[in-house]
Amino acid sequence: MKKIYAFESKCLGCGLCEVYCKTAHSKSKNxxxxxxxxxxxxxxxxxxILQPPEAVSYFALQCRHCASPKCVKACxxxxxxxDEKGIVRNDKERCVGCLSCVLVCPFxxxxxxxxxxxxxxxxxxxxxxxxxxxxxxxxxxIKLLNEDEAEALK
Amino acid sequence: xxxxxxxxxxxxxxxxxxxxxxxxxxxxxSNKVHSYDDEDNVIYSDDIxxxxxxxxxxxxxxxxxVIKKYxxxxxxNANWTGAVLDEIYKQSQxxxxxxxxxxxxxxxxxxxxxxxxxxxxxxxxxxDPLREPMETKVMIGRKPEKLEFDAKGKLLTKMPPQVELSxxxxxxxxxxGSISRNAHESLAKAATELGICYNTGEGGLNRDFYKYGxxxxxxxxxxxxxxxxxxxxxxxxxxxxxxxxxxxGIGGHLPGRKVGxxxxxxxxxxxGSDAISPAPHxxxxxxxxxxxLIFSLKEATNYGKPVFVKIxxxxxxxxxxxxIVRAGADAIVIDGFRGxxxxxxxxxxxxVGIPIELALAAIDQRLREEEIRNEVSLxxxxxxxxxxxxxKAVALGADAVYIGSAAVAALGCHLCRSCSTGKCNWGIATxxxxxxxxxxxxxxxxxxxxxxxxxxHEIQELLGGMGINAIDSLRGNRLxxxxxxxxxxxxxxxxxxxxxx
Numbered sequence: 256m257k258k259i260y261a262f263e264s265k266c267l268g269c270g271l272c273e274v275y276c277k278t279a280h281s282k283s284k285n286x287x288x289x290x291x292x293x294x295x296x297x298x299x300x301x302x303x304i305l306q307p308p309e310a311v312s313y314f315a316l317q318c319r320h321c322a323s324p325k326c327v328k329a330c331x332x333x334x335x336x337x338d339e340k341g342i343v344r345n346d347k348e349r350c351v352g353c354l355s356c357v358l359v360c361p362f363x364x365x366x367x368x369x370x371x372x373x374x375x376x377x378x379x380x381x382x383x384x385x386x387x388x389x390x391x392x393x394x395x396x397i398k399l400l401n402e403d404e405a406e407a408l409k
Numbered sequence: 410x411x412x413x414x415x416x417x418x419x420x421x422x423x424x425x426x427x428x429x430x431x432x433x434x435x436x437x438x439s440n441k442v443h444s445y446d447d448e449d450n451v452i453y454s455d456d457i458x459x460x461x462x463x464x465x466x467x468x469x470x471x472x473x474x475v476i477k478k479y480x481x482x483x484x485x486n487a488n489w490t491g492a493v494l495d496e497i498y499k500q501s502q503x504x505x506x507x508x509x510x511x512x513x514x515x516x517x518x519x520x521x522x523x524x525x526x527x528x529x530x531x532x533x534x535x536x537d538p539l540r541e542p543m544e545t546k547v548m549i550g551r552k553p554e555k556l557e558f559d560a561k562g563k564l565l566t567k568m569p570p571q572v573e574l575s576x577x578x579x580x581x582x583x584x585x586g587s588i589s590r591n592a593h594e595s596l597a598k599a600a601t602e603l604g605i606c607y608n609t610g611e612g613g614l615n616r617d618f619y620k621y622g623x624x625x626x627x628x629x630x631x632x633x634x635x636x637x638x639x640x641x642x643x644x645x646x647x648x649x650x651x652x653x654x655x656x657x658g659i660g661g662h663l664p665g666r667k668v669g670x671x672x673x674x675x676x677x678x679x680x681g682s683d684a685i686s687p688a689p690h691x692x693x694x695x696x697x698x699x700x701x702l703i704f705s706l707k708e709a710t711n712y713g714k715p716v717f718v719k720i721x722x723x724x725x726x727x728x729x730x731x732x733i734v735r736a737g738a739d740a741i742v743i744d745g746f747r748g749x750x751x752x753x754x755x756x757x758x759x760x761v762g763i764p765i766e767l768a769l770a771a772i773d774q775r776l777r778e779e780e781i782r783n784e785v786s787l788x789x790x791x792x793x794x795x796x797x798x799x800x801k802a803v804a805l806g807a808d809a810v811y812i813g814s815a816a817v818a819a820l821g822c823h824l825c826r827s828c829s830t831g832k833c834n835w836g837i838a839t840x841x842x843x844x845x846x847x848x849x850x851x852x853x854x855x856x857x858x859x860x861x862x863x864x865x866h867e868i869q870e871l872l873g874g875m876g877i878n879a880i881d882s883l884r885g886n887r888l889x890x891x892x893x894x895x896x897x898x899x900x901x902x903x904x905x906x907x908x909x910x
Contacts (some may be wrong), residue, residue, distance in 0.1 A: 267847050274470050276430045290429035394849045
């Protein structure tokens with residue numbers, strides 16, 4: 256199954272992936288409204304890592320869509336599930352916001368969402384042709400790849 | 410000194426209705442123009458730091474930013490303009506020589522725009538390049554006076570070394586050091602894919618790039634940085650740089666802060682040391698001296714590579730060019746006063762040298778009169794902006810052109826002319842790893858390939874319109890040019906007729 260891989264060597268840390276992730280997962284799907292009127296948590300997060308001496312490196316954090324996902328096992332309401340394609344998804348209608356998934360995710364890739372109730376995580380932009388973070392990355396630092404393809408590029 | 414008299418050059422205008430405080434501008438500006446205020450959830454911009462490179466404008470996802478000329482005006486004065494005063498304020502504060510980047514920006518005449526091309530009508534058919542073969546390939550190098558063949562048609566004449574270009578366009582000399590490794594790699598990759606050449610500039614050639622050798626021209630300049638036998642043999646041709654259009658008569662200076670491990674190894678100088686190229690080559694004080702260097706280089710490469718000599722277009726270019734041919738060069742490169750640079754003293758850039766169009770016409774004419782035009786290829790540089798400039802240059806007598814500014818523009822350069830600060834937001838004229846990263850060679854080389862391919866199509870269209878099916882047939886064919894808005898003297902030097910004649 257193809258997952259999102261971000262390559263540190265190419266990442267500029269501009270944060271455009273976060274902007275488009277929020278837009279993709281907003282109700283309005285409008286970039287300005289999504290940011291000004293809705294409170295959405297981006298499923299991809301760019302972390303700034305300070306490396307000695309002064310160089311800054313960026314690390315993008317997002318769901319690995321694990322083969323046996325801990326978040327699905329821990330979910331008390333059955334909201335978190337693995338769909339037929341292998342994408343780990345969260346049904347916002349069923350989510351009760353207990354945050355068990357946030358606690359168990361070994362990568363810290365499931366996040367508390369702004370709307371308090373649900374959690375936010377990468378769904379590979381199933382509603383779109385291709386994940387918007389990939390489409391809008393100015394430096395081709397994010398790619399949709401199989402595990403072996405990603406290993407080859409590392 | 411406490412008071413800075415200079416006012417901002419640009420104003421950053423942010424449309425608050427569109428700004429989503431995503432902070433992309435804050436993260437991307439190496440000049441630290443934008444800053445986010447957590448308390449007010451607002452992004453503020455400090456106009457005086459802005460160099461108008463458009464990085465933030467292009468990356469802003471909601472197009473909330475516009476950069477404009479700062480609206481502050483001095484009392485109107487045709488002589489003491491704002492630019493003149495700003496320079497005085499700067500110099501009276503710092504006591505330093507003014508530095509500028511890129512080519513001469515002043516409003517001197519652009520002769521390309523005063524020449525018009527011909528097209529076939531009725532009496533000779535035009536050619537459709539989409540239906541008929543069209544040749545844009547050129548060979549750069551010395552051509553023998555005549556060719557001899559044996560009875561079977563086999564060539565007997567020993568041909569001097571040539572460089573083959575699929576299009577008469579090459580990427581100008583821009584050293585590794587003045588531009589980033591990624592920018593260099595983009596040029597090298599694109600040249601290889603296109604079947605043209607890029608030029609190392611005077612900073613030597615990193616061993617990782619030897620694989621692009623067939624499409625590389627290695628430069629030998631006054632500083633002799635990174636020059637050794639292997640380097641000379643790594644490329645397709647060798648270029649001796651005597652002068653540069655942006656700063657004729659002036660050497661170069663790469664500040665020590667740009668000399669990191671990699672640049673240091675390539676240039677063969679200590680890390681952090683200033684790389685200073687002297688104004689002259691200290692072993693060249695005459696045409697005879699130049700001949701010695703040309704033949705030393707030919708000797709070092711077993712007479713297998715053409716040697717180019719690059720000079721800036723100055724008052725006596727034609728006579729100098731004649732001397733260069735006689736010194737044994739295989740190609741002459743003439744760089745006009747609009748040619749770009751990473752840094753040049755402003756006064757030199759703006760006041761020294763002559764337009765490339767006039768220099769080219771004068772040199773081509775002189776070499777023809779002396780019957781030595783075939784002994785050398787003419788390559789010109791210094792602000793070729795589009796395919797029409799290329800075609801006009803060929804019609805004036807050039808074999809090929811170099812493009813530098815146009816090539817970096819394809820890589821993202823917005824000509825903000827701040828190269829010398831080393832903070833290039835587009836990852837071109839910088840050595841800071843954070844900024845270099847912004848130029849991904851895998852994406853950017855394709856833009857260069859696109860640009861040259863597009864120009865190639867246009868060149869073919871223009872040639873076809875004139876009823877010519879090979880660029881070689883256009884070379885020096887000045888009947889294909891007509892002048893407009895030019896005086897008698899200009900027409901005489903350019904060797905062209907006035908429109909309507």
